[in-house]
Amino acid sequence: MFNLFQKKYFLRDHLDNFIDIHNHILPGIDDGATDVETSIELVKGFQKLGISQFIATPHVMNDYYPNTRERIIEAREALITELELRGMKETKIKAAAEYMMDQAFLELVQEEELLTLMENMVLVEMSYFQPPINLNEILFKLQTAQYKPVLAHPERYAFFHSKSLNKYAELKDRGCLFQLNALSLVGHYGKNMQEIAFRLLEEGMIDFLGTDTHQLRHLDKLSTAQLFKKQIELVTPIIKRTKETFVF
Template sequence: MFHFFSKKIFVKDLLNNFVDIHNHILPGIDDGAKTVHESIELIKGLKKLGINQFIPTPHVMQDYYPNTDESIGDSYEILLEALNKTKLLSDIAINPAAEYMLDHNFEELLKNKGLYTLKKNYILVEMSYYQAPINLEDIIFNIKSQGYLPVLAHPERYSFYHNKLDYYLRLKQLGCFFQLNLLSLSGHYGNGAENTAKYLLEKNLFDFAGTDVHNKNHIIKLSKLAITNKVYDNLKPIVENTNNVFSVT
């Protein structure tokens, strides 16, 4: 009697030379890496998954992480100085950006065009997990009017849309790009986020992907994340598009 076993597929199978456009590896400025040592350990862990291009995106939140060009630049320089003492820097590329909370502070930054872009005119934005801004559609319109392209971080994690799936189409029509958190496919953020991520994948609504790594536990989970053939097939072009648009080398 013969038994046929299909080879397990892992998310990491897609990550060779991946450009990670969403992570928190800069030291000491948000809820990601606390120290330079932690930053380097995260980079080493991600590099083992095949990732060698990084766009760090520290939070910019008025009430919690009021980061500026200066604080982000300082953290980046500290990390580069530490990496220069290792052999890592010759194998990787790092170009910092930011993840902007859509709050009042963001609207002020937008008026002054003082935004750290992922590349060209793409900016990574996020919302509160409790509710969207009341004037969300106006903010998106203003972002576009200023010449930026909004990339909405982890749309699958906004639970207030889980029972209003049609609104994701509205956000796309308004000009939002969608960035998937890879760990959403594992149930790491709950069943609602996982189910919504798979729905958005099936509907081809994601444009880009990122790790959103904050700590070593995230990397361990990523390294073990198995996916179905169907998810793999839906995810592969998104990973490829991310690499094509955001290569930092």
């Protein structure tokens, strides 16, 4: 058990030279940065945390954010151009996406090359209300097409929460990698999500860490986030693995 008298450590002290593999910093194409100026402010906020390398992952969600491969790449190029004009050439951004697993996604898997985090790894998500009815079919077709699914923020899917974590174990058995949101560690999405985040860490189920930053307030929260020593010890190997896996 943790108590108020135990020492806490800033999470930001462990994020120097981190590569953020999940964020919404590209301008004007989803619920993240609204324009280039906002994107620049987010990048500056990340720099204060020691982060200047990004895999940008705007939503691809048929009903809300029907982003195409071309549109995402154009948004990245627009941001890179502005960063260079402002002398911020140390910032590196790779274009990927956070794909909603729905019927439209199945069509994308079959019809075109997906934007990946690295090599064949694809960041995917589900609705927070219920998993796709055909989840197993989606995962099978994704893997048949030689892609490896990386499930974004598994701790946030309340319908998978249980004492046994059986649903998570099933997904791992089906070849899913898990990407934890850093903000979940400090209860940003609620106590239940925080508890599941640490349980998944304790069970060795988490593969990578990402910030899922949409707004400056997310970075403000990360800049002041503190964890107990045992919690830091659970997270630091995941930070290290993320940095080592996504070098570019």
